[in-house]
Amino acid sequence: MTAQSSAPEKIVVVGAGMVGHRFVDELVRNDRSGRFAIELVGAEEYEPYNRILLSEVLAGRADLRALGLPLPDADRVLFRRGVAVDEIDTDARELLLSDGTRSTYDRLVLATGARAFVPPLPGLAGPAGAPKHVHVLRTLDDTRNIAARAMNAKHAVVLGGGLLGLEAACGLRRRGVPVTVVDLDDHLMATQLDRGPSRMLAAQLRSLGIDVITSTSVAEVISAYDEIVAVRLTDDRLLAADLMLVSCGIRAESGLAARAGIAVERGIVVDEELRTSDPWVHAIGDCAQPPTGMTGLLAPGWNQADDLVALMLGREDLDPDAVGDDRPDPVKLKAVGVDLVTMGVRPSQALDDDRVLTVSDGGGNRHVDLVLRDGELVGVTCLGFPDVSAALTLAYDRRTPLPADPLALLVPAGAQGGVAATVSPMRMPGSTTVCRCSAVTKKQIVSAWEQGATTPDAIAGATRATTGCGGCKEVVCGLVDWLNASDPAAPAPSVDTPVTPRNTPVESTT
Amino acid sequence: MTLEPVQTHCPYCALQCAMTLTPSADQVEGGSAVEVAPRPVPSVQGGATSAGGLCHKGWTSAAVLRVPDRITEPLVRSASGVLEPSSWEDALAFIATRVAALQGAHGNDSIGVFGGGGLTNEKAYQLGKFTRTVLRSKHIDYNGRFCMSSAAAAGNRAFGIDRGMPFRVTDLGSADAILLLGSNVADTMPPFVQHLAGVRSRGGLIVVDPRRTATAALTDGDGQSPGGLHLQALPGTDQTLLLGLLHLVVAEGLADEQYLAARVNGWDDVRRSVALWWPERVAATTGVAESSLRRAVQILAAASPARGGNGAMILSGRGAEQHTDGTDTVTAAINLSLALGLPGRPASGYGCLTGQGNGQGGREHGQKADQLPGYRMIDDPSARAHVAAVWGVDPDSLPGKGVPAVELLGKLGGEVKALFVHGANVVVSAPDALAVRRRLESLDLLVVCDFVPSETAQLADVVLPVTQWAEEEGTMTNLEGRVLRRRKALDAPGQARSELDILAGLARALGSEVHFDTEPALVFDELARASAGGKADYSGLSHALLDAEEQGAGSGGHYWPAPVGSTGTPRLFARRFAHPDGRARMVAVSPGAPADDLRREAPVYLVTGRVLAQYQSGAQTRRVDALNAVAPAAFVELHPHLAKLHQIDDGDDVAVTSVRGTAIARARITTTIRTDTVFMPFHWAGDGMANAVTNDAVDPISGMPEFKVCAVSIARADLFVPPQPEEVLA
Numbered sequence A: 001m002t003a004q005s006s007a008p009e010k011i012v013v014v015g016a017g018m019v020g021h022r023f024v025d026e027l028v029r030n031d032r033s034g035r036f037a038i039e040l041v042g043a044e045e046y047e048p049y050n051r052i053l054l055s056e057v058l059a060g061r062a063d064l065r066a067l068g069l070p071l072p073d074a075d076r077v078l079f080r081r082g083v084a085v086d087e088i089d090t091d092a093r094e095l096l097l098s099d100g101t102r103s104t105y106d107r108l109v110l111a112t113g114a115r116a117f118v119p120p121l122p123g124l125a126g127p128a129g130a131p132k133h134v135h136v137l138r139t140l141d142d143t144r145n146i147a148a149r150a151m152n153a154k155h156a157v158v159l160g161g162g163l164l165g166l167e168a169a170c171g172l173r174r175r176g177v178p179v180t181v182v183d184l185d186d187h188l189m190a191t192q193l194d195r196g197p198s199r200m201l202a203a204q205l206r207s208l209g210i211d212v213i214t215s216t217s218v219a220e221v222i223s224a225y226d227e228i229v230a231v232r233l234t235d236d237r238l239l240a241a242d243l244m245l246v247s248c249g250i251r252a253e254s255g256l257a258a259r260a261g262i263a264v265e266r267g268i269v270v271d272e273e274l275r276t277s278d279p280w281v282h283a284i285g286d287c288a289q290p291p292t293g294m295t296g297l298l299a300p301g302w303n304q305a306d307d308l309v310a311l312m313l314g315r316e317d318l319d320p321d322a323v324g325d326d327r328p329d330p331v332k333l334k335a336v337g338v339d340l341v342t343m344g345v346r347p348s349q350a351l352d353d354d355r356v357l358t359v360s361d362g363g364g365n366r367h368v369d370l371v372l373r374d375g376e377l378v379g380v381t382c383l384g385f386p387d388v389s390a391a392l393t394l395a396y397d398r399r400t401p402l403p404a405d406p407l408a409l410l411v412p413a414g415a416q417g418g419v420a421a422t423v424s425p426m427r428m429p430g431s432t433t434v435c436r437c438s439a440v441t442k443k444q445i446v447s448a449w450e451q452g453a454t455t456p457d458a459i460a461g462a463t464r465a466t467t468g469c470g471g472c473k474e475v476v477c478g479l480v481d482w483l484n485a486s487d488p489a490a491p492a493p494s495v496d497t498p499v500t501p502r503n504t505p506v507e508s509t510t
Numbered sequence B: 001m002t003l004e005p006v007q008t009h010c011p012y013c014a015l016q017c018a019m020t021l022t023p024s025a026d027q028v029e030g031g032s033a034v035e036v037a038p039r040p041v042p043s044v045q046g047g048a049t050s051a052g053g054l055c056h057k058g059w060t061s062a063a064v065l066r067v068p069d070r071i072t073e074p075l076v077r078s079a080s081g082v083l084e085p086s087s088w089e090d091a092l093a094f095i096a097t098r099v100a101a102l103q104g105a106h107g108n109d110s111i112g113v114f115g116g117g118g119l120t121n122e123k124a125y126q127l128g129k130f131t132r133t134v135l136r137s138k139h140i141d142y143n144g145r146f147c148m149s150s151a152a153a154a155g156n157r158a159f160g161i162d163r164g165m166p167f168r169v170t171d172l173g174s175a176d177a178i179l180l181l182g183s184n185v186a187d188t189m190p191p192f193v194q195h196l197a198g199v200r201s202r203g204g205l206i207v208v209d210p211r212r213t214a215t216a217a218l219t220d221g222d223g224q225s226p227g228g229l230h231l232q233a234l235p236g237t238d239q240t241l242l243l244g245l246l247h248l249v250v251a252e253g254l255a256d257e258q259y260l261a262a263r264v265n266g267w268d269d270v271r272r273s274v275a276l277w278w279p280e281r282v283a284a285t286t287g288v289a290e291s292s293l294r295r296a297v298q299i300l301a302a303a304s305p306a307r308g309g310n311g312a313m314i315l316s317g318r319g320a321e322q323h324t325d326g327t328d329t330v331t332a333a334i335n336l337s338l339a340l341g342l343p344g345r346p347a348s349g350y351g352c353l354t355g356q357g358n359g360q361g362g363r364e365h366g367q368k369a370d371q372l373p374g375y376r377m378i379d380d381p382s383a384r385a386h387v388a389a390v391w392g393v394d395p396d397s398l399p400g401k402g403v404p405a406v407e408l409l410g411k412l413g414g415e416v417k418a419l420f421v422h423g424a425n426v427v428v429s430a431p432d433a434l435a436v437r438r439r440l441e442s443l444d445l446l447v448v449c450d451f452v453p454s455e456t457a458q459l460a461d462v463v464l465p466v467t468q469w470a471e472e473e474g475t476m477t478n479l480e481g482r483v484l485r486r487r488k489a490l491d492a493p494g495q496a497r498s499e500l501d502i503l504a505g506l507a508r509a510l511g512s513e514v515h516f517d518t519e520p521a522l523v524f525d526e527l528a529r530a531s532a533g534g535k536a537d538y539s540g541l542s543h544a545l546l547d548a549e550e551q552g553a554g555s556g557g558h559y560w561p562a563p564v565g566s567t568g569t570p571r572l573f574a575r576r577f578a579h580p581d582g583r584a585r586m587v588a589v590s591p592g593a594p595a596d597d598l599r600r601e602a603p604v605y606l607v608t609g610r611v612l613a614q615y616q617s618g619a620q621t622r623r624v625d626a627l628n629a630v631a632p633a634a635f636v637e638l639h640p641h642l643a644k645l646h647q648i649d650d651g652d653d654v655a656v657t658s659v660r661g662t663a664i665a666r667a668r669i670t671t672t673i674r675t676d677t678v679f680m681p682f683h684w685a686g687d688g689m690a691n692a693v694t695n696d697a698v699d700p701i702s703g704m705p706e707f708k709v710c711a712v713s714i715a716r717a718d719l720f721v722p723p724q725p726e727e728v729l730a
């Protein structure tokens, strides 16, 4: 232990989700002098895990072992796993925990996240609660339960065609379950997509065997013996369903804060410095409502965690100048069979002076919108171009220089590859370098041949071609064959014949 | 002087291609003194390190022997400021007087020594010994720090030993997959490509490089081979890419859990750490498509012996290593190899592609600030006692740890008043080279041993002429840890002397009683004793043994460790790793951003590297006409999109500017590079000097500078307005 001039300040973090975990990790990494004593209280029984990979697990694409996050450094962090904070006494700065114990804090960081929102539908809500096989997707347990049910399910209904709902729908489909997605909006992923690309997305989903019903919702969940058997839609259609996933958005987990008298609106209200209405309490991640708004996405939560660590350690380098920082983060649909990434401004939100480029390929279910403002890429919608979506994300994120013709962005890097394709020895210009390792041109090989080097080995001896990487062996053999074939009987021309008729036509192609 | 053909190896890179030198009867001035021819080296597999190949550099290497400006006599800077010929006696006496005076006034550590990865083992050893016993200064380091230090640090951390390749280079031929990280072997060591033929024919070559280099183009399929994979990642994101691959190994259940349990520590931590690097995040950071990440993992996994493949290798070069997080990047590569159960398995494992001729041996025998011969640590009391006994000195008289190269260069003119430079051209090859030049100019004494007036030699107070490769005996340790003989074919011109003689002479002139042999075979014997029991143990080897082997005894080469009684160890790790518990150690790592990252004023990345026909700072190769004909000058490679944006045409002069300086060179417009990146080779001095621009920020673990990425702005030279004239022009 390092000598401490005063007792360390005690920070308690509530919630060991993705953002609480990041905050603790960053704080430990940066607080080298041990200024803070850290306690992490997390309600979930599991070791911290990567929540966003749950869709991959649901799709059977990721092993559960790929989810476990680094454990908090036991020397620095007291981690109470499977324990919830039940009450906060902000006056005494004291917490009541679900295991009956109490804990105090100097500063409290709320990272309680969010829970899935379940609309009050007939057959879902009510005294009996939801019937069996109706799920939300938020936790490891949810995922396990859905995956278990998927083994026997004959038809699944996903209510909500947002990012999460579609990832889950594709995941279930990959497990072989017929799926119908039902969305109240008139198009899928309305938060991120304009109608055109959204229609194409729906077409792509249908091609995977996922049915899409829009402008419609579930009017009633019908169950028998406490198990779901069907849903009735708002247009009165009945859909048989033995598995239902409700994916209608999230609600901030803010009850604990509200009970303690901390200001709560849609989430726990925080200022630019991530402080709640109580100066000793901070909130970050999905539970927080910062001035810039709530997103329900991970990247802003991680930024908040980093910023709060910097603020607490008194380092003011919040790095406002860093390239790309002030932009909304890209959103990628993590679904097998669909490649969709969106970021920033979409065409319907473009300003008059923005340049909007659209490439739409209805037959191939591919669509790209690029929005440029002042020469920078400020928005991308990219569906069905897996080879360029990563590069586009980078160009947007890092503000890298754009081509004069922005459509060139849609050509994958590999396809522009500049290495010349092999040409036949005959058509090759005389100045072509045949052997890179020893910088031997075709012309030099031809003149070596003329001087009697009529086998590949002899060419190697005379010019050094083929003696390096060996990559030109084939071409040299080809040249020798061609030369021998073109003039099998001719004696080697005399040394002072610089240009033979043979390679004159060749030269003319240069 | 015999006219018999002499069997030796190329003077340049770590492939150490074997060559036969035939002295020509008339060794006229300006003419070639020897004829060079490639020669296959026998090995157990029947293959060979260089398979009988040579690249353009090797073929033309003899031209440097008799360049017109070869230094043939000692030069001392006169009162009027010019370098004038001097006798050896006067030159050494002059140096000794100045050194004694400076040490008297400022202490022993005021003298620094900067070595090179091109020196023979014997010279490297003697240089370390000279620094520690005669100068008794802690300040020695070498340009290998710019080369393999990150891989060395990571290798030591993971395996407990640092041998570039823990297998034979000929083993590459049997692997089903090879992941090549940031290495352009097709240009830097072309004959190496022959060893990739097998893996290419099986579609298993994966190349990570921001440029579509000649090496990356080897992944193209053709009629015969299915082709591999080129991952054109954003500069500085190699580690993220590797973490992403490891994530997929875990996610797809491809980890070799049995091997990990039996042979590796730290897997649980590492597995957890990659939970944060899921494919979408990695794709968005690196610019590499998710499908390519998945395919790379499938190729590697299918090739790994645990899953029935013939072998998978991960090899790294400077592109991945020369970063401020270079050690951690290599660690990520090693972690990936361990997770797949590769190290120690046939045709499998992790290896580093050493760059310089003796980069491997150079770091084993005492040129590194913290090491004694045999890869012993200088702060280990038993290591000090062992080496001090061989040297006949009191262990307590040996200095402690010095500082790595960039830090050492930073001390010039401050704590360090005088510098000896051996086999390095730092004013061209060090990062932020303009600052290095200013510091060299502020020294009280600069002594440079070289055979040509390199840019660094031109700044010296004393230049001492030394022998070249064909004029001396010795040993070199190549990229696979194989010890090779360098042999003499002809006498050096004029008064040029071996560094072995110079160091012995200086020791005498400085009044030291420590004995310095000048006969390379004897120096090697002493080196062997000093290395005995160390990690890089050469004690079973001698010049005679190495000669016998090459004469046909045919053991297939001697690879260290070669303790007394053994003939060496071609392959490491089959049963145990070199840590005391025999297990490998995985360490969880996380990527750092480039120290000098993109900003609005500097929106483009600069990466630097080598071209086929030049070598390192170019002091040698820029003197060869045949090479200059192919690679005459520096250039700036950029994508047509970027060029158009700046109204640059092919062949225009382009100014590339960072906060440290500007380089101006011809534009070479090509679609083989990313649109957000420019590339410059670093072989040239003057206007086109790439290292005027590069960053000297270093990796905190290895001391490796961040040559491979910094943020720059570009402009057509005629439109370029220097940002801070006083800095750039100083």
Ligand SMILES: Cc1cc2nc3c(=O)[nH]c(=O)nc-3n(C[C@H](O)[C@H](O)[C@H](O)COP(=O)(O)OP(=O)(O)OC[C@H]3O[C@@H](n4cnc5c(N)ncnc54)[C@H](O)[C@@H]3O)c2cc1C
Binding pocket: A014, A015, A016, A017, A018, A019, A020, A021, A041, A042, A043, A044, A051, A052, A053, A054, A055, A083, A084, A085, A086, A111, A112, A113, A114, A137, A138, A139, A164, A253, A256, A284, A285, A286, A287, A296, A297, A298, A299, A301, A332, A334
């Ligand atoms: C399947 C899925 C896929 C997703 N994919 C993406 C994606 O691709 N990209 C993206 O950006 N985002 C994605 N998200 C959203 C992302 O997961 C969230 O934005 C992120 O997890 C928010 O982190 P958090 O720490 O704020 O909240 P959470 O991860 O929800 O963690 C909050 C934790 O606090 C605990 N807690 C709550 N109350 C208490 C209490 N009183 N006491 C103790 N502990 C408590 C909870 O049990 C929980 O463990 C996805 C979400 C899901 C469910």
Ligand code: SF4
Binding pocket: B010, B011, B012, B013, B014, B015, B016, B017, B050, B053, B054, B055, B056, B057, B058, B059, B188, B189, B190, B191, B192
């Ligand atoms: S590859 Fe290296 S060792 Fe071989 S000839 Fe070329 S420079 Fe010399």
